[in-house]
Amino acid sequence: MRLLLLADTHVPKRARDLPAAVWTAVDDADLVVHAGDWVAPELLDRLEGRAARMLAVWGNNDGPRLRERLPELATAVVEGVRLGVVHETGPSGGRGARMRALYPDLDLLVFGHSHIPWDTSVGGLRLLNPGSPTDRRRQPHCTYMTLTLAAGRVHDVELHRLERPTARGT
Numbered sequence: 001m002r003l004l005l006l007a008d009t010h011v012p013k014r015a016r017d018l019p020a021a022v023w024t025a026v027d028d029a030d031l032v033v034h035a036g037d038w039v040a041p042e043l044l045d046r047l048e049g050r051a052a053r054m055l056a057v058w059g060n061n062d063g064p065r066l067r068e069r070l071p072e073l074a075t076a077v078v079e080g081v082r083l084g085v086v087h088e089t090g091p092s093g094g095r096g097a098r099m100r101a102l103y104p105d106l107d108l109l110v111f112g113h114s115h116i117p118w119d120t121s122v123g124g125l126r127l128l129n130p131g132s133p134t135d136r137r138r139q140p141h142c143t144y145m146t147l148t149l150a151a152g153r154v155h156d157v158e159l160h161r162l163e164r165p166t167a168r169g170t
């Protein structure tokens with residue numbers, strides 16, 4: 001199963017829309033995982049209408065309309081992988097051990113908030129942050145991730161770099 005990982009899209013605050021390459025990745029994915037900070041529910045509506053399947057949460061920049069529709073933590077078993085998604089995980093120092101203790105039953109945790117891509121494993125828990133496809137902050141590129149889940153394992157994790165968006169992110 002092919003997954004697309006997104007976080008911190010901030011539409012329409014940081015960009016008017018997702019980049020075209022991300023929409024293509026949505027079309028190619030069996031499951032879209034979004035780790036919060038949508039900002040407005042219109043993007044959620046569009047992704048729900050276009051994605052084959054979605055697993056998503058709200059983030060700290062998401063107001064009541066998004067929080068009514070999305071959980072703070074979402075989990076699913078996908079291709080034998082116990083997957084969780086959450087927006088915030090706290091400081092990077094000690095993150096792996098903290099998340100392993102907090103989510104002992106997960107194999108994969110997708111998170112956002114920092115806009116900084118992250119890929120590490122601790123005690124059998126894989127932690128992935130896809131960065132942001134619209135707001136690179138101090139990173140050299142806007143990013144998103146894809147991966148494959150099969151037979152209880154995570155395969156082919158790939159960080160995709162996007163061209164720098166023009167003003168207000170076209």
